[in-house]
Amino acid sequence: MKGVETLLKKKSAPLMKLEVVHSLKGRIRIRSRALKYLEEARDDLIRSMEAIDAIEKCQFSSVTGSMLINYRSELANQDDVLEIIETGIGVFSLMAHKNEREVNSQLTVQERRIQQESVSSFVNRVGITGLSLVVLAIKGYGRYQPMSMYKRLTTPASLMSLALSTSIFKSGVESLKVNKRPNADTLTMTAILTAILTGRSMSALMTILLSDIAELMTAYTMEQTREAISDMIGTGDEEVTLVKEDGTLKTISIDAVQVEDIISVQTGEKINVDGVIVSGDAFIDQSAITGEYFPAQRKMGEMVYAGTVIKSGQIHIRTLKIGEDTTVARIVHLVEDAASKKAQIQTYADRFSAQLIPLNFALAAVVFMATKNVNRALSMMIIDYSCGVRLSTATALSACIHNAARNGVLIKGGNYVEMMAEADSVVLDKTGTMTEGKPRVLSILTTGVSTERNLLEYAAAAEEDSSHPLAHAIMERARKAGYSIPNHGMTDVVVGRGVTTTVHDGLVRVGNKKFMKENDIDVSVLDREIQSLEKRGENIIYISLDDQFLGVLGVHDALKENMKKSLNRLRYQGFDDIRLLTGDVEYHAEKMAVRMNMDDFESELMPEDKAKTVLQMQSAGSSVMMIGDGINDAPALAYADVGVAIGNTRTDVAIESADVTITNDDPLLIPSAVQLTRKTMSIIRENFGVVIGINSLGIVMSAVGWLPVFWGSVLHNSSTILVVLNSGRLLLHDFERRIQ
Numbered sequence: 001m002k003g004v005e006t007l008l009k010k011k012s013a014p015l016m017k018l019e020v021v022h023s024l025k026g027r028i029r030i031r032s033r034a035l036k037y038l039e040e041a042r043d044d045l046i047r048s049m050e051a052i053d054a055i056e057k058c059q060f061s062s063v064t065g066s067m068l069i070n071y072r073s074e075l076a077n078q079d080d081v082l083e084i085i086e087t088g089i090g091v092f093s094l095m096a097h098k099n100e101r102e103v104n105s106q107l108t109v110q111e112r113r114i115q116q117e118s119v120s121s122f123v124n125r126v127g128i129t130g131l132s133l134v135v136l137a138i139k140g141y142g143r144y145q146p147m148s149m150y151k152r153l154t155t156p157a158s159l160m161s162l163a164l165s166t167s168i169f170k171s172g173v174e175s176l177k178v179n180k181r182p183n184a185d186t187l188t189m190t191a192i193l194t195a196i197l198t199g200r201s202m203s204a205l206m207t208i209l210l211s212d213i214a215e216l217m218t219a220y221t222m223e224q225t226r227e228a229i230s231d232m233i234g235t236g237d238e239e240v241t242l243v244k245e246d247g248t249l250k251t252i253s254i255d256a257v258q259v260e261d262i263i264s265v266q267t268g269e270k271i272n273v274d275g276v277i278v279s280g281d282a283f284i285d286q287s288a289i290t291g292e293y294f295p296a297q298r299k300m301g302e303m304v305y306a307g308t309v310i311k312s313g314q315i316h317i318r319t320l321k322i323g324e325d326t327t328v329a330r331i332v333h334l335v336e337d338a339a340s341k342k343a344q345i346q347t348y349a350d351r352f353s354a355q356l357i358p359l360n361f362a363l364a365a366v367v368f369m370a371t372k373n374v375n376r377a378l379s380m381m382i383i384d385y386s387c388g389v390r391l392s393t394a395t396a397l398s399a400c401i402h403n404a405a406r407n408g409v410l411i412k413g414g415n416y417v418e419m420m421a422e423a424d425s426v427v428l429d430k431t432g433t434m435t436e437g438k439p440r441v442l443s444i445l446t447t448g449v450s451t452e453r454n455l456l457e458y459a460a461a462a463e464e465d466s467s468h469p470l471a472h473a474i475m476e477r478a479r480k481a482g483y484s485i486p487n488h489g490m491t492d493v494v495v496g497r498g499v500t501t502t503v504h505d506g507l508v509r510v511g512n513k514k515f516m517k518e519n520d521i522d523v524s525v526l527d528r529e530i531q532s533l534e535k536r537g538e539n540i541i542y543i544s545l546d547d548q549f550l551g552v553l554g555v556h557d558a559l560k561e562n563m564k565k566s567l568n569r570l571r572y573q574g575f576d577d578i579r580l581l582t583g584d585v586e587y588h589a590e591k592m593a594v595r596m597n598m599d600d601f602e603s604e605l606m607p608e609d610k611a612k613t614v615l616q617m618q619s620a621g622s623s624v625m626m627i628g629d630g631i632n633d634a635p636a637l638a639y640a641d642v643g644v645a646i647g648n649t650r651t652d653v654a655i656e657s658a659d660v661t662i663t664n665d666d667p668l669l670i671p672s673a674v675q676l677t678r679k680t681m682s683i684i685r686e687n688f689g690v691v692i693g694i695n696s697l698g699i700v701m702s703a704v705g706w707l708p709v710f711w712g713s714v715l716h717n718s719s720t721i722l723v724v725l726n727s728g729r730l731l732l733h734d735f736e737r738r739i740q
Contacts, residue, residue: 015100016093016619018086021066026056026073028081029066034089036065037099041092049088054080086619093615094639119223122216125164129209132160136202157201164208165192190361194377206714213721240272241265243316257322266314274305274321282313367703392687392723399730400680407735408664409673416659419642421677423625425617426567426575427610427636430582430592431470431539432629433646435557439470441477442538443554445529450550453483459543459553461488462501462510470541473555498542509544512585514604516542516549523549534587559595566667567596573674577622581610581636611635627670628658644670672735680730687723694719 014033021029038045039062049058049069054076060067071081089096136157152158165188172186188211195204242250243262254272257263262278265271271284281299285308298304304317368377397414404411411417428434444452460478463471464485478485489502497518498511509519516523521544523530530540530552538554567578580593580601589603602613610626614636617624626633626640637643637658645658646665662669698715 014619014621015096016086016089016615017621018082018089020078020082023078027068027070028078029068030082030085031064031066032089033065033100034093034096035060035067036062037096037103038062038089038092040099041095045088045092048091049084052084055084090612090615094635097639119216119219122212122219126209126212126216129160129164129205129212132157133202133205133209136160136205152197152199152201155201157205158196161192161196161201161204161208164205164212165189168192168208168211210714210718210721255323257319259319259322261319263317263319264314265310265317267310267312269310271304271308271310271317272306273317273319274303275317275319277302277304277315278318280313280315282315283311285309285311363699363703392691392720392727393684395724396680396684396687396727396730399727400676403730403733403735404673404676407669407672408662408666409669410661410663411673411677412659416642417677417680419623420625420644420660420674421681423623423642423674424575425577425579425622425624426570427579427581427614427617427624427626427640429610429628429633430580430584430589431557433627433633434560434563434580434592434596436560439473439539439555439557441473441553442536442556443533444551445526445533445554446551447525447549449548450545452551453481455543455551456481456553457483457486458503458508458545458550459510459541460485461503462491462499462508464488465491466493466499470539470555470557473557474541474553503545506545509542511542512604513540513542516544519544519547521547521549523552525549526552534585537588537591539584539588559592560665560667563667564596566670567598569668569671570674573671573678575625577617579613579617581605581613607633607635611639614639646670676730676733676735679733683727683730687726690723690726691719694722 016034017032019031021031023029042060042062045060046058049055054071055069056072057070058067067085069081069085076084168185169189172189175186188207192204192207195201195207238254239251240254240257241264242252242257243264244250249264257273263273263275265282267282277298277300279300281297284298284304298315304315306321364377371377393414397417400417401411401414411420431439441456444455446452446455450458456474456478459474460483463474486503488508492500494500494511494515497515498509500507500509502508509515509521513523521542523542526549533540533552533554536554536556538556541553541555543550543552571578577600578596578598580589580596580598582589582592582601582603583605584603586603589601592598593601602609605613610633614624614626618639618641624640625642625644626636627644627646628637629646633643633645637645640659642660643658644660644662646662646667646669660673662673694715698719
């Protein structure tokens with residue numbers, strides 16, 4: 001089966017890797033796959049290159065993916081120029097990644113989208129076709145009889161075949177018009193029409209029946225996938241309480257709600273719309289949307305979302321989005337349509353089979369000219385590879401996504417199934433990803449300038465609007481102590497450093513040691529005590545007022561249960577490079593990396609630094625899976641071959657940026673998902689072997705006259721049904737079983 005996959009797919013060089021084509025003194029030509037996808041950035045790229053003193057002239061071709069650089073050899077050598085080029089292209093790396101994915105997911109031919117047809121329509125078609133075949137066979141229409149062309153077109157079997165194959169004919173003709181080339185439906189359409197014109201309308205009806213059975217199973221799998229995802233994060237309730245203009249309440253159907261309607265929701269009820277609070281306040285469980293562990297307090301003027309639950313309180317909401325426009329519906333749509341984001345192996349298979357479609361027509365013509373036998377020529381068009389390949393890959397990928405969704409893992413498309421299966425390196429964030437994301441303030445140290453209460457209140461004022469896990473720890477400690485949060489100004493986040501706000505006209509800074517040093521605040525007075533807290537594994541949060549250091553908070557975040565076991569399983573699955581990338585200080589990062597037996601770590605990183613490391617790993621040929629909580633990880637999640645969002649503090653940004661979202665905060669779901677995706681790719685390879693093997697045998701047998709048209713149709717469509725059933729095994733895969 002590996003040989004079949006090799007035929008279909010050839011591994012490309014890393015996207016950002018530079019290859020020197022030739023070089024002379026002061027002149028170098030390089031090639032990079034990324035340049036093929038940067039035509040829209042041509043002017044900006046050339047301008048940025050030529051702005052460097054050492055570069056005299058830059059020109060590149062997106063067609064060949066090459067760049068020619070003329071440089072001043074007295075200012076830079078070849079290695080310097082290569083570094084300049086790598087940096088210059090790196091600025092546009094995300095654009096190149098996105099454009100490449102779009103190009104790879106494009107269809108070679110115009111295909112009929114089975115997921116847009118309902119299961120009930122396929123059931124009806126199978127029932128009608130099957131019943132028609134039985135009735136017509138009983139009445140003797142199965143035997144070949146010489147008749148005029150008009151009678152051949154008007155037999156009950158012919159009329160039934162034409163009526164039932166309308167969608168096939170439409171798709172086949174559309175492909176010829178749009179792509180100027182035939183697709184699988186063009187081939188099937190021609191075979192059906194030829195069978196009817198040659199008086200073999202029962203063979204045409206059998207072709208339609210078996211094809212519909214295969215497509216029914218595929219459509220059923222896709223529908224189950226959509227339902228699993230909708231059930232997992234859907235709103236659920238069918239009725240809402242409407243607030244009428246006179247203030248009275250009325251229960252109405254969710255379908256009757258209009259934009260600008262005011263609805264009432266109270267403790268224990270689920271919110272069914274996206275909207276803004278116009279009265280009341282409540283603590284809301286938003287974990288279904290944001291993954292946030294702590295219920296969030298929402299007051300008048302703030303947004304709330306469908307799919308969230310009120311833990312306490314009562315609010316009136318002015319409806320802004322309903323039904324398909326809500327955030328929860330948007331998330332469902334991101335993951336339910338696997339066909340719109342095809343796996344590369346599926347795209348290669350489509351192209352491979354599409355190239356064989358004209359071959360079927362050519363074989364039919366050759367066989368007819370050589371034998372003058374219409375039956376043998378007809379078999380060449382009835383037996384093809386496209387249908388089996390197209391349906392078996394679509395079913396396998398959809399079944400994989402369904403099984404994953406059923407177990408709390410949202411995979412946004414078939415391409416990410418393949419990418420997760422092929423990943424060989426793992427990059428992890430620390431806070432909220434490897435740790436519980438529910439830290440607690442264990443220690444409070446002051447310099448004597450401020451009391452412990454004032455220190456905690458200042459910190460709470462700065463962190464009140466933050467969703468970071470450390471902010472939750474500070475707020476929780478302040479609430480338990482009964483402290484009030486002082487009035488404060490706007491909060492300003494300094495990414496990777498900390499936050500600032502104003503309290504009583506004083507500037508409060510809350511953040512890491514680097515943040516204090518950058519603002520010339522001396523923190524040495526507590527050095528000895530801070531070192532003691534760090535040895536106990538506590539994260540240190542520094543607080544200052546204006547230019548005066550007030551003290552620190554020691555926060556501890558416990559390691560997430562099963563994280564060590566999860567990494568061990570990933571290592572067993574063949575991940576040979578596991579790294580930690582964190583914004584935390586080096587001491588804590590090193591301690592975590594050693595404890596988890598990781599290959600490498602980097603500390604005190606900005607979000608863009610994490611993304612840069614991911615790109616460097618990819619340039620070295622690694623296929624990277626990035627796992628993060630989405631707060632500071634969105635760029636790295638987007639750059640990685642496959643980004644996985646997990647953690648109690650997941651945000652909408654993570655859901656948008658990540659390719660896979662773990663809604664159940666269990667690290668063991670990660671190796672389980674990898675195992676499922678690898679099994680999916682294995683089944684797809686099996687399917688390719690079955691389709692190519694059986695249909696190749698059928699073509700040979702038909703060409704020599706050993707296989708009649710009817711049995712050729714049965715053989716071809718039976719192979720399609722067989723591989724669809726084989727793909728269906730993924731629905732029964734035990735997602736939670738131990739890694740063997």
